[in-house]
Every structure is written in C-alpha cells, then in structure tokens.
Amino acid sequence: MSGMDLSVKIGKLELPYPTLMASGCYGSGEEFEAFADLSKIGAVVLKSVTREPRLGNPMPRLVPTPAGLLNAIGLQNPGIDWYLEHEVAKFAQRPCAVIGSVAAFSVDDYAYVTQRLAARDEIAAIELNISCPNVGSEGETFACDPALTGKVVRAVRAVTGKTLIVKLSPNVTDIAAIAAEAESAGADALAVINTLRGMSIDVHAWKPRLGNLTGGLSGPAIRPVAVLAVYEAARAVSIPIVGQGGIETASDALEFFLAGASAIAIGTANFTDPRIPEKIVNELGAYLEARGLRSLRDIVGKANVGFGTPFQYEGDVG
Amino acid sequence: MSGMDLSVKIGKLELPYPTLMASGCYGSGEEFEAFADLSKIGAVVLKSVTREPRLGNPMPRLVPTPAGLLNAIGLQNPGIDWYLEHEVAKFAQRPCAVIGSVAAFSVDDYAYVTQRLAARDEIAAIELNISCPNVGSEGETFACDPALTGKVVRAVRAVTGKTLIVKLSPNVTDIAAIAAEAESAGADALAVINTLRGMSIDVHAWKPRLGNLTGGLSGPAIRPVAVLAVYEAARAVSIPIVGQGGIETASDALEFFLAGASAIAIGTANFTDPRIPEKIVNELGAYLEARGLRSLRDIVGKANVGFGTPFQYEGDVG
Amino acid sequence: MLPRPSVSDVVVLDRTELARGVILLGFHAPELVDVTRPGQFVMAIPPGGERAATALAIYEAQGERASLLFFVCGARTRELAELRPGDKLSLTGPLGNGFDLGAAANVAVVAGGVGIASVLLPAQQLTQRGSRVRLFYGARNVEFLVDRDRFANAGCELCCATDDGTLGHHGFITELLAQAEDKPDLILACGPSPMLRATAFVAAELGVRAQLALEETFACGVGGCWGCVVPLDRKSSQAPKFPKSAGDFVNARVCKEGPVFWAHELRW
Amino acid sequence: MLPRPSVSDVVVLDRTELARGVILLGFHAPELVDVTRPGQFVMAIPPGGERAATALAIYEAQGERASLLFFVCGARTRELAELRPGDKLSLTGPLGNGFDLGAAANVAVVAGGVGIASVLLPAQQLTQRGSRVRLFYGARNVEFLVDRDRFANAGCELCCATDDGTLGHHGFITELLAQAEDKPDLILACGPSPMLRATAFVAAELGVRAQLALEETFACGVGGCWGCVVPLDRKSSQAPKFPKSAGDFVNARVCKEGPVFWAHELRW
Ligand SMILES: Cc1cc2nc3c(=O)[nH]c(=O)nc-3n(C[C@H](O)[C@H](O)[C@H](O)COP(=O)(O)OP(=O)(O)OC[C@H]3O[C@@H](n4cnc5c(N)ncnc54)[C@H](O)[C@@H]3O)c2cc1C
Ligand SMILES: Cc1cc2nc3c(=O)[nH]c(=O)nc-3n(C[C@H](O)[C@H](O)[C@H](O)COP(=O)(O)OP(=O)(O)OC[C@H]3O[C@@H](n4cnc5c(N)ncnc54)[C@H](O)[C@@H]3O)c2cc1C
Ligand SMILES: Cc1cc2nc3c(=O)[nH]c(=O)nc-3n(C[C@H](O)[C@H](O)[C@H](O)COP(=O)(O)O)c2cc1C
Ligand SMILES: Cc1cc2nc3c(=O)[nH]c(=O)nc-3n(C[C@H](O)[C@H](O)[C@H](O)COP(=O)(O)O)c2cc1C
C-alpha cells in the first residue's frame, strides 16, 4: 500500500485520508481515542454548536430501526461562549484535523457563530448544518429551500475565509437545485446527506418512541438514498462532495466515490464498530493497488462509465 | 377473535380486512393463491397499467439492500387494450376486492386509462400511481408538485365515480401540502408512501447495479420514513389513508394505524413470507381483543394521546 | 400441470460445510419431496425476517429428506448458514418449471460452482431410467468440486475441470464438453452466466439442444413482481402472452416461465 | 482513574440457555478480565454488521473467562444468541464507571430480571472482603430467577420474589427490601426502571444510600453522541460540566457519566 494516495483536498483543506467522522457521531474525537487511531482518519467533524446553550430533546433520543437508527438529540451543546472558552483549546491535541459544525435558527446566528468559531486556529474548516431534522421545523428550513440556502451561505461566506462545507438535507424534492444554489452562494464543498426524517411509534404505549416525536434516520438503511443524492448533487456542482449515509465498509465508501463524492463521512458505523474507519482506509488503499490506480481521484464520479444510453429497448424511455 | 371488526371503508369501498396487497408486489393475486388465503385479505392492488404496452426497464431490476429492496421494473405491462380484453375478466374469480392501478405520463392518459378501467365491474376502485420513480423523471413529476397533483386528480375525478386512491411520493419536501391538494381535487383516499428514490453502484464493474440506474427503495429500511409521512399526511387531510412502506408484522401495521392510517398495504413483505398478510390480520384481531377494543377505528391516529406538549424542558423548543 | 406449491415448515436434520462457505443443509420435508421435480427451486424464508426470501435449488429429495446446497455470499445466505440441526425453517415451493428430460438417452450435465445444486435430481432420474449421464463439473479449485461421490454413486461419469488445475482439466469445463466423444442427445446446464453462455455456444456448435437453469436476483419468486425477466423467443412454448416485444423477443420471468429455458430460445 | 478500555476479539467458550430466551455466553478474554470493575459494561459488536452494538453488563470476570448474560428481546440480542462455542466476537470495553463499594459492610443488592447481570461482580467482591450481602432478586416466575446458585456459592443470602408466586414472595422484590431487618448501609440495584424507581423510594424511606445501574438505549456507548442522557443533580461529582441546566439538574450521559448513579442525585 506504499505510495497509495488517499489524500483529498476540500476547499483549502488538505487531508491525508478521505474519511471524516460525521458530526454528532464521534464527540470531539476524544471519546474514541482509546479504540481508534485518530492519526488514520481524515478529520473529525464536531457536534454542531449553537449560539445559546441547549439542553437538547427529552428522552428517549435513540430508537434502533431495521438496519438503521432514529435519533433526536436536539443539538444538546454548551453554546458558543462556553465552547470557545472551555472546549476548543483541547482540539489542538487531536492528531487529525478538526472541523467545526455550526447550527442556528437564523441567518444572523449562523454568521455570528461561524465567525467566532472560524477565528480559532484549532478549527480547520466549518461545516454548516442547515439540515438538522431534530429541532422543530425551523432547523431544516434552510436546506429545504434554495433561496434560504443561498441566503445563509452568502452570509456565512462573508464572515470567514476558511473552507466552508454546507450540509444538505435529503428531505427535499430536488437536491440538485439546492446543491447548485449553495455552490453559487460560495460554498467550498457540500456534505450529502444529513439524516432522513422519520418516526417510530410504541404500539403498547400509543405514543411516538422519541421524546421529540420525530427524528433523523441514519445507517445502512438509508445508503441507497444517500448514494443517489450524491450522484445527483455531483452532476449539479463542481465543488467537492463529502458523501455520507450508511457507510460501513470500503465497498460502501467506493459506491459514494463512484457516485461523485471526493471524500466520505462515517457516522452510525462508529456505533457498530469503532475500528471501521481504519479498516475502510486500509481497504481503500488495497482496492486502488489491486487496480493499479494511484489516487482516489481516479475513480470519483466514474459510476457512469459505459452508460451513455441506459435503456436497451426501443421506445420505452420515459 | 369473534366479533373483532377489522373492516374498513375507503371512499365507497367497504373491505372486510384493512390489508391491501401493494401494487406491483402481488401480481394480480393469482400468483399467490397457492400460498395465501385471498379471502383473508382486504384487496389486491394490481400492477400499474398504462395506455400503451411497456416492456419495462432493462435488467437487472432488483437489488437487495440492508433491510430493503431497490427495484426498477419500469411498469412492464401489456397496456390497457390488451389488459381489458385478456386480463380483467379473470379478476372476477378472486375471493377479494381487486383495485386497479393506473400510471401515465400525461394528464390526458391518466384520465383515459382510468375511464376505461373503472368502467369494468371487476375493478372495485382505482389507485392513481402518480409516484413511480422508475420511469424517468416524468413518472414522479405529478406527485412532486402540488399543482400538477391537483390537475391530474381533478381530471381523473371527472371521469369516474368509483373510489379514487391517490398514491403519493415520499421524495418531496412537504408531503402534507400535496396530500391536501389531492384531497381538495377530489381524491377519496391517499396511499402513502410509494418507494424512496435510491441507487446502488457495483464497485467492481463501476456502474449502477440497476439497468435503469436508479430505482425505488422499499422494505423495513424505509418504515420510519413511511410512518412519519402518514402521520403528516393524516394531519393535513380528513380522507382515509392507506399506509405502506416496510410493514412486516402486526406491530408494524399498528404503527401506521396509530399514525393515522385507516388501512395498510403490504408489499415487499410478501417476498419475505407470503403468510405475512394473514398473520397480520390474525394478530390485529388479537391486539384489539386483548385491549377490549371492538374496531380498528378506535386506534386510528391515536399516536398523540398524552402529547399536548412534547418538550419537557423550558425554552428549548425550536 | 405442475403440482401445487405451498409453504412448508421444515426442521433442519443435518448441516455440513462441504468447502469453505459451501453449506449442505438437510431437512425433514416429506411433502416437499413428494411433489418436487428436477430443476425446481424453493424460496427459503429468512428466519429473522427483514429480508427477501432466498431462491435455492432443491438439491436432494428422497424419502422424507430434502436438502439445499448453497454458497455463503451475502446477508441472506449468511443467515441460512447459521441454521443448526433442530432449527426450524420455512420454504415456499417447489417453484418453477424444472427440466424437460424427454426421452434423452445420452445426456451431458454441465455444472459450474454451486450450479451443481440444480443438477443432482435430473442426473439421478436419468441414470435410474438407464440413460447415460456424463457430469461436466467445473469450479475454482478441487476444494469447490464438492460432493462428487454422490454423483458417481448415482451412476454418473465424471469429467472435471478447475481454474487452477488442482483436479481434472486446467481450464473451463465447456472446453471438455466441446471435445466430448459420443455426442450427447441433450445438454442440461446450471452455473454462472458466462458458463451458461459458453454452454449454449458449444451446444449450438455440436447441434445438440440444451436446457439452461438460469439464476437471477429474485424478489417474489412466484411471478408476481416482474423483477427477474430474460428476453425469450416469443414463439417459445414458455413465452408469456404479452403484446409488447423487442422484435421477436418478449420478457419472460425467470422464476415463473423458467428457471429452465431452452438455450436456443434465449437472447443474451 | 479508570483503566483504559479497548476493543477485544474474543472466542466464545460456552453458551447456556438458563431460561427461555436468557442466554449466558462465556468467552476467553484475559485482558478484559484484568481491567473490569464491578458494574462496568461492554458494547458487543454485531457479528454481521448493519446494526448498532449492544450494551451488556459484564456478568462474570475471573481468570481468563468473562461472560455476558442477556435476554433475547430484539434483533441484536437474537443475533448474539446465535453464537456458539468457537465463534468469534468483538467487544468494546470495559466501559462506564461501575459501582462505588466504599467501605460498606452490610449491603442489599437488588436485581430485577436480567438486571442480575450487573450485580454478580460487586456481590462477589463484597463477600470476598467480608461484607454481608443480601441479594433481593425478583422476576416474572421461578424460571427467570436464573443462576441463583452462583450467588449462594459466592456467599450471598438470597431473598426472592416472583410476580406469580412460584418462588419466594408473591409480589415485588422492593416489598421485601422495605421489610428487611438489620438495615443495610448501602443498596445496589439493577433492573427495569419501575423497579429502580421503587428501590430509590424505599432507600429514601430507610435513609440508606442507593446506587442504581441504569439501562438506556445506547448508540455509541462511549459518550460521543449524547443519545442516552438522564437528568442529574448538577452538584453531583459525576455531573458533566455543562452550562445549560433545567433548574438544578443537568443532562448526564448514562454511558459515560454512568451507568451507575446515586439514586438521590437523579431526577426521574
Ligand atoms: C432459481 C435459482 C436457484 C438458485 N439456486 C442456488 C443454489 O442452489 N445454491 C446457491 O448457492 N445459490 C443459488 N442461487 C443463487 C442464490 O439465490 C443467491 O446467491 C442468493 O440470493 C444470495 O443472497 P445473499 O443475500 O446471500 O447475497 P446477495 O447480498 O444477494 O449477494 C449476491 C451476490 O452479489 C454480490 N454482492 C452483494 N453485495 C455486494 C456489494 N455491496 N458489492 C459487490 N457485490 C455484492 C455478492 O458478492 C454475491 O455474489 C439460485 C438462484 C436462483 C434464481
Ligand atoms: C449499561 C447497560 C447494560 C446492559 N446490560 C444488559 C445485560 O447484561 N443483559 C441484558 O439482557 N440486557 C442488558 N442491557 C439491555 C440491552 O442493551 C438491550 O436489551 C439490548 O440493547 C436489546 O437490543 P435488541 O436489538 O435485541 O432489542 P431492541 O430491538 O433494541 O428492543 C429492545 C426492547 O424494545 C422492545 N421493542 C423493540 N422493537 C419493538 C417494537 N417494534 N414494538 C414494541 N417494542 C419493541 C423490545 O420488546 C425490547 O423490550 C443493558 C443496557 C445497558 C444500557
Ligand atoms: C446520533 C446522531 C447525532 C447526529 N448529530 C448531528 C449534528 O449535530 N450535526 C449534523 O450536521 N449531523 C448530525 N448527525 C448526522 C450525521 O452527521 C450523518 O450526516 C448522518 O447520520 C448520516 O450518516 P451515517 O448513516 O453514516 O450516520 C447525527 C447523526 C446521528 C446518528
Ligand atoms: C417490485 C416492486 C414493484 C412495484 N410496482 C409498483 C407499481 O407498479 N405501482 C405502484 O403504485 N407501486 C409499485 N410499487 C410500490 C409498492 O406498491 C409499495 O408502495 C412500496 O413498495 C412500499 O411498500 P413496501 O415497503 O411494503 O413494499 C412496487 C414495489 C416493488 C417492491
């Protein structure tokens, strides 16, 4: 595997590995250091932080579903003041890049939190979580409307020169339109996808299983939806995409690269087995080597090879 | 279980059981008669029929995914002329109601096919498939736009007095808006949901696994998404909803009833075990009996009992 | 008219790992044995739910015992491989049309890998009625040429090939078939698609009719979903009546109209 | 400072079904045994992937063997129940803080159902150092009062209760606890929430401090996702430093700050 180039460039950010740990699924990295070699991952995306501290949603916050997980954490976080004062300095100790994640309920707050967080050296880049389905309808509004997406991305772009990754929601009719709007508003990259909105009901107690009623579905169950979202977003933009949604193996990751992702994020799979990120990196290297390829860039977006005309029958298109 | 009332009324249609066999998943019922007692199901929804015959999509058409199934059949069907001449008469032999499913690519064709199909006595009701994700972007356009949904439903309503069930797509930003539009345009009921759009890529061959590139995701994987879609649609309309998406057990079915469905449809689970529909009906009866309830109607939409204010903390809403 | 299939609850009697990842699972299923014809298959209902059933050929069917022979290659076969004697399993079947053995007296049976699972029953039936049966059996290496003795004991002559030369011909099994003396009057084949295509080619060259047991990803397995089609000559007696065709071909369901088709009636 | 946890690959040594659906799984895990403290748990990595890991208490830990005791109640425990001797399993742990046994000389251990899995290690440690240990053990019926001998052999006095009266007190185990003579100086408890709440109530009435091992649905199990919180007195030594609180309480993670908490510091 010597000489295998797994590095990626996301905006100004250069990472030795294409594997990000998805926001909200890996704490600040510290929680996993006993089980995983953080020097073998691309970056940790931190849990989203808001302007004010938030206690988060009532319990229960987690429901296992077939091949998936419903969560409604509700952005429990200490708020940006406390975060800057007590948490951020520790991130310098991580042997990998640390990407901040910003959530908010207004354009002003997105810009305010981003500006303060991005000013810190410990933060290598900013991911804009405009697609959290677990904080009432407001949380996701931004990623569900091309105009609002453009507005918030423009406001945030104005306050930082650091790499800006905009995280999109799959709960929309046309993700390509929103991806295009985010790009033209100044995003350096897109994270595709956040969780699918879902619900589970306790049929004994006659009430929703999550304290928040609804939640976000992640894990292998959503992988086909995520692969298609990446495929469609990639055809709409020319900035890099961080593919995510149900990645558990190198083979899953390759589906995202072939669909058009330049990097991937691993979320729920860390709850299955914390050794998965390192395993994926090793197997990606072996995959490239076995095919005589030198870089992951050689396969990004190549799912269409040989597919000029997908239909074999006459007259049936449409 | 004597005296348990599992009957439902969907528009003018009265069914002894609340269990429909989902369109495209149960042939015309005949294929399953050796394994399942069709007199113990509510109705079979036929494979969608179009104006012209269609060979369907190139193979492969099926890809198993984690707790799910991706399909892209592409509406293979003999077209309405052949259908009326050679197929429909046989449906009279089924010991259960038979619901026709109509697909098309224009408002005129929806009305044309519906008018001819609904004229036949063997057809108890019409389901309008405006949400097929497997026939190019046109197929789903109708269910992805409230105005188009209204237009096609109004046109079809004008040509038949039979019960009209409109089948909605989950691949939209706001299913409640589309549900409301379908109701006000004259739908007697809604079928919620059709499949989620998805894709799977063969990482050895570097091409999508489905001949059609993209497909529709069904099965337990999508259940949380379907339950929420039913919950949201049910709050937007007062017509009955046929809930579907990953139902495998009576407990799954009850989630849909509690979310607001009056009836349910079983699709992919028939591929797991053809005895599932009868098992579900038996267990639903036992569930009602154990709780001293007399009718499923007593539980429809009751998932909210006790949930006036879902948040336990002050100041965290939104 | 084929016998009516049903869902049977069966109990696992025995489990053998014939080679790495190749499992032979025997179970008590007298009703299934009674009605099974060579070349038919079952849909094995997943013990834990949440997945589609798995299409598997009926390997053995004798007395009160039937068996399945399968390769662990994904989530569903992995789950079936967990079954142990005493465990319960439900099977839908027998399904599909099976082989048409006609009056053939000199039959070449071609099997590749786990394709072997579809051809024991026709081979046994043929040798029992006195036909000559040569089994052309190919696999990656000798380890995966499983259960050869059972075919020898049933009176088959064995011709083997391996990709690595660890047993028999070093190369493809269809190369042996092409060189065979005493031309067969019927060829039956089951295995991976490239092998079946090669078999169809060799059969055409030899001027011998061949029946191929196809494998496709199934969902329903009973003809209800149209997920498993193959283009079939519309004049075939197996062709579904369907007004739309691509030229002379029509989409037939592998699970319902097949899984066994005449090679010369397929377009692929 | 707790010993550093890790991911261990272990091999299953033994598997016993103690009652219908109650599985005892022993495995070879010398490193895990070395560092485990009473009340800690592991995350069992699902052998087939596709699911979250399962939080399970470490039941036994002696020599080179540790064990898990669990109830089959869903997809994940069903999969773990399929494991047989010789199979491999990976465990992340030991995790969580464990019980604080202090200098207690007369301890009441309260267990409901599979809650028994969390209390063998503290009971053994207490009797070994000479403390009196009474096990108050409740379950649905006598069948589910599993593995009582092991506690008796460890020197515990047993007081049992069943919902149906098939053994011991006919009713709740906390009723026996409330009536116990020779007031304990510490209560340890693990079981379903209603039982833990009742235990907290009885402990408060008796004026005895109680430690409760809570169970919640976990995702990560290591403090990384904030999915498993419980409101904890912000003045508790276990309380996470967090600026937002609901009055005097703050959300603590059951997996990280717990799973063992002092009853009087919880709000529930
Ligand atoms: C009529 C009929 C009879 C059959 N008889 C037999 C028989 O007797 N014995 C037998 O062993 N099989 C038989 N098969 C095949 C058998 O049905 C399939 O092997 C089985 O369905 C596999 O199911 P699975 O879930 O274990 O694997 P799947 O998950 O369905 O995988 C099947 C194949 O796809 C590949 N695959 C899966 N996921 C990926 C991925 N992410 N990336 C790349 N490749 C992937 C696997 O490597 C494997 O080769 C038969 C099929 C038919 C139609
Ligand atoms: C620190 C800790 C230690 C633990 N130690 C042990 C231990 O030692 N032994 C032990 O047995 N358990 C223990 N548990 C509990 C154990 O983790 C859970 O029982 C386990 O996660 C269940 O996983 P599952 O996938 O099998 O079931 P799940 O699918 O997660 O189901 C769990 C519960 O939900 C219910 N449920 C699931 N699906 C439905 C549905 N559709 N409708 C209604 N109800 C449903 C089930 O009936 C069951 O009661 C512990 C938990 C924690 C947090
Ligand atoms: C428990 C949990 C918490 C999450 N919290 C956040 C969050 O705070 N911000 C965010 O942008 N995404 C959050 N996500 C979404 C993930 O970052 C990721 O995009 C999604 O889960 C899909 O990937 P996966 O299937 O690999 O988990 C969360 C997901 C989970 C499961
Ligand atoms: C193989 C297959 C074919 C389908 N064909 C149709 C169809 O022709 N018309 C239609 O309205 N829905 C069709 N559907 C969607 C189902 O009717 C159903 O709405 C969906 O699969 C969700 O339910 P399930 O998870 O129980 O399968 C099809 C689904 C599958 C899996």
Ligand code: FES
């Ligand atoms: S698998 Fe459904 S028609 Fe063949």
Ligand code: FES
């Ligand atoms: S389960 Fe993730 S923080 Fe406890």
